[in-house]
Amino acid sequence: MEIDHMKQKDLNLKCARNVLFCLMTMTLISCLIPANIQADIIELKNDGYIEGGALYYQQGFVASEIMAAKFTAESGDYPYQLFKVRVLVGDSGSGGTIGAFVLHIWEDTGGTTPGTALITPESYQFTAGFWNEITLDPPLTITSGSVRVGYEFVLNPDPSFYRDADGNITPQTNFIYAVPGGWFYAENLGLTGDWIQRIVIDTGGTTPTNTPAPPTNTPAPPTDTPVSPTSTSPPAATDTPVPTNTMIPTNTPIPTDTPDTPPTATPAPPTSTPVPPTNTPSDPGTPWVELWMPSHYYTPGDPCALNAIIHNPADPISNGRLIVMLILGDGVWFWPSWGTSLDSQLMQVETGTNTVVIIPEFPWPVNVGSYSPILFISALTDSGYDDFIATPDIWNFGFGT
Numbered sequence: 001m002e003i004d005h006m007k008q009k010d011l012n013l014k015c016a017r018n019v020l021f022c023l024m025t026m027t028l029i030s031c032l033i034p035a036n037i038q039a040d041i042i043e044l045k046n047d048g049y050i051e052g053g054a055l056y057y058q059q060g061f062v063a064s065e066i067m068a069a070k071f072t073a074e075s076g077d078y079p080y081q082l083f084k085v086r087v088l089v090g091d092s093g094s095g096g097t098i099g100a101f102v103l104h105i106w107e108d109t110g111g112t113t114p115g116t117a118l119i120t121p122e123s124y125q126f127t128a129g130f131w132n133e134i135t136l137d138p139p140l141t142i143t144s145g146s147v148r149v150g151y152e153f154v155l156n157p158d159p160s161f162y163r164d165a166d167g168n169i170t171p172q173t174n175f176i177y178a179v180p181g182g183w184f185y186a187e188n189l190g191l192t193g194d195w196i197q198r199i200v201i202d203t204g205g206t207t208p209t210n211t212p213a214p215p216t217n218t219p220a221p222p223t224d225t226p227v228s229p230t231s232t233s234p235p236a237a238t239d240t241p242v243p244t245n246t247m248i249p250t251n252t253p254i255p256t257d258t259p260d261t262p263p264t265a266t267p268a269p270p271t272s273t274p275v276p277p278t279n280t281p282s283d284p285g286t287p288w289v290e291l292w293m294p295s296h297y298y299t300p301g302d303p304c305a306l307n308a309i310i311h312n313p314a315d316p317i318s319n320g321r322l323i324v325m326l327i328l329g330d331g332v333w334f335w336p337s338w339g340t341s342l343d344s345q346l347m348q349v350e351t352g353t354n355t356v357v358i359i360p361e362f363p364w365p366v367n368v369g370s371y372s373p374i375l376f377i378s379a380l381t382d383s384g385y386d387d388f389i390a391t392p393d394i395w396n397f398g399f400g401t
């Protein structure tokens with residue numbers, strides 16, 4: 001999630017157009033609402049992005065991941081009608097890439113996992129380089145609390161989304177649903193800016209009992225949001241499965257010997273397409289291991305690192321064995337020696353979150369070709385390798401030029 005680069009998008013003309021559309025829409029809505037009800041249209045946002053200003057394009061997403069944000073109105077604005085969502089969409093070029101995304105809206109009652117779904121998820125096509133808007137018909141009536149709006153990637157980027165560049169991120173407000181890994185606060189994956197997505201609400205002024213007139217007859221502004229999903233042109237060109245020069249972090253012995261101690265307690269490496277397990281333990285008391293890297297794909301200069309995070313909701317564990325395996329082609333290497341024989345590290349696992357830096361951050365080198373998939377698998381066993389004591393995890397990645 002951390003691979004990104006500054007983009008000074010020249011959105012001035014497009015933004016001017018969108019501001020105009022917004023004004024037109026608000027004017028039309030005002031005209032449709034009876035005079036005795038004072039409509040109060042408010043845009044809720046977390047980001048500090050100013051039209052035409054600096055922003056960061058967020059790379060590193062893959063299909064089925066979700067970019068989401070939580071919105072909370074002022075206490076005096078409830079109940080309100082949520083009638084529009086807006087999101088700034090970009091690509092790594094000069095704009096124009098079209099991609100499909102599934103819109104989700106949930107209740108947000110705190111924590112990383114969203115609450116009840118408020119709409120049936122539906123797919124829309126977005127165009128990079130524009131504010132993309134979806135009008136909810138009928139609008140959602142929100143009587144209290146927060147909502148979370150999420151955009152799920154149907155395909156790998158491009159296009160993707162932006163975060164702001166004002167140097168701060170609102171805590172516990174921006175989310176990423178990672179595959180694998182599940183829900184995270186974005187700041188916990190290293191993000192430092194708020195997602196540039198917003199919602200538009202009608203607080204209905206001082207007469208909340210009357211149903212504010214929905215913008216039923218409002219001509220939809222010519223935004224970049226076709227109503228229904230159709231075919232998309234997949235711009236996914238990430239994995240190039242042609243192994244040339246394979247790059248392995250740090251010491252990489254030539255894989256000749258097979259492990260002399262059978263790794264009975266390690267999970268079998270997947271053969272074809274890895275289907276990562278979820279990190280959600282079925283028993284809330286069961287510890288689980290979470291692998292984390294900044295991205296699933298690296299090009300020269302990208303920051304690369306690997307952490308193993310052991311979540312332990314139960315009592316401290318003495319003499320746990322943390323196993324981290326690297327699987328590349330037919331080869332298997334074991335941290336911390338990165339030898340081909342079974343290796344691990346005995347450790348005390350405290351209650352709570354235990355982060356172990358497996359590979360410190362380094363810039364991805366040049367001239368190492370391309371390869372994928374590469375897998376890291378991590379597990380925690382007892383000292384005798386007899387039993388898992390934490391749910392394992394898998395992270396897959398690749399690299400190229």
Ligand SMILES: [Ca+2]
Pocket residue numbers: 046047048164165166167168169170193194
């Ligand atoms: Ca911010």
